[in-house]
Amino acid sequence: MTSMSTKARGTGAAGTSVLPEVPDPSQVAPKDARQLSRLFFERLATLEEGTAEHQYARGTLIEMNMSLVRYAAGRFRSRGPEEMEDIVQVGMIGLIKAIDRFELSREAEFTSFAIPYIVGEIKRFFRDTTWAVHVPRRLQEARVQLAKATEELQSRLGRLPTDRELSELMSLPEDEVREARLAANGYNSSSLDATIGGSTDGEAVLQDFIGTEDAALELVEDFHSLAPLIAALDERDRQILHMRFVEELTQAQIGEHLGVSQMHVSRLLTRTLARLREGLLTLQ
The missing domain is CATH 1.10.10 (Arc Repressor Mutant, subunit A)
Structure with a gap:
């Protein structure tokens, strides 16, 4: 980890943590960045947006967590050094969005929260800007x-x-x-409704020659996207999901196991599934 100055950044109100100065945030080791990020997020939540200290805290968080962008971008290293520069820049947008939306009350690691935002932003970039067929x-x-x-x-x-x-x-x-x-x-790319060989009525169209979607492959991508979202849930919510969808227990059985009513289990499941659904939608 890069050395930190003992000089505090800002005065801080009574009972409020004062941020340390980090001379080169981009050189902070990932393990130390996780610990420092929590301190900066705690302080960021109390600062007024637009102030110098808010800008310092937010900027330091961005630089300290750039390793997350490089990690996520590494999945696309086969696209070449020129395009990798664009991928990293787009990933930074995802990192900034994650920092602006992260709340410590989620009781989740920022790493688990940020990676889906970064990867989602990169995928959007490919969807919106790349060719129909990738060429050199x-x-x-x-x-x-x-x-x-x-x-x-x-x-x-x-x-x-x-x-x-x-x-x-x-x-x-x-x-x-x-x-x-x-x-x-x-x-x-051509429309799947485009006719083959002309516009004669009854002529075959492109979609007649294309295989159907493989639902199993779509599930693999969904599970991959869900993994960090589930990891960000608290232990009780993960336990309820496991009992309901892995052990296939009824809501009444789950309530009996946890010592709560079936109605309470239903509310918890509804809230958790809505949160996961919202998380997946942000990645599309």
């Missing part, structure tokens, strides 16, 4: 160059240019021009 960055850039060259030559020649003419203007080999043209097909 060099071909994505070549597609833009190809479109400009094609428009220029078509205007000049009055016809569609050949690959040779395009390669001369773009200063690229003909095979790369053809490869860029082929890659451009991955930029847009």
Whole structure:
């Protein structure tokens, strides 16, 4: 862990913890960051937004927990160093959202709370900005160059240019021009209702040739997303979920086991399931 100054940050009200100064928050070890984060969250909850101390506490929390973003982004390391920079930046947005929404009263580790926000933000980035089919960055850039060259030559020649003419203007080999043209097909996707071979009534459509969704695969992703949300619940709520959906006990049996009424068990289950549902919706 990086060394901390003994100088306190801010005066603090009576009975209120005073924040220590952390010279380089980004160098704090993850284990120490977990302990320090709790102290900063406690103080952040008492500070007025917009004040210098609030900005210091919030900024320090962001820097101390950047390792969570790097950890989550590591799942997508196969996308290359250029795209990884974008992924980390997007993950930081998820981290900031998690910090602004986290409450110590949840009695959960901030790590378990933040990871779904970070991963969810990265997935949204892929959904909103990537190509229909992923192609190498060099071909994505070549597609833009190809479109400009094609428009220029078509205007000049009055016809569609050949690959040779395009390669001369773009200063690229003909095979790369053809490869860029082929890659451009991955930029847009077609509707599943698009007909094959024309618009004749009764013609087969694309969706007729696509397999059905595998519900089991969807469950794997749902379970993966649910895991940190369940881990953030308190022990009693997790116990009730286990008895209801793993042991398959009735609400009356659960109430008898816990020494509470069936109605109380029903309220607890409803509250817990609503919380999990809300958590999943934030990741979509």
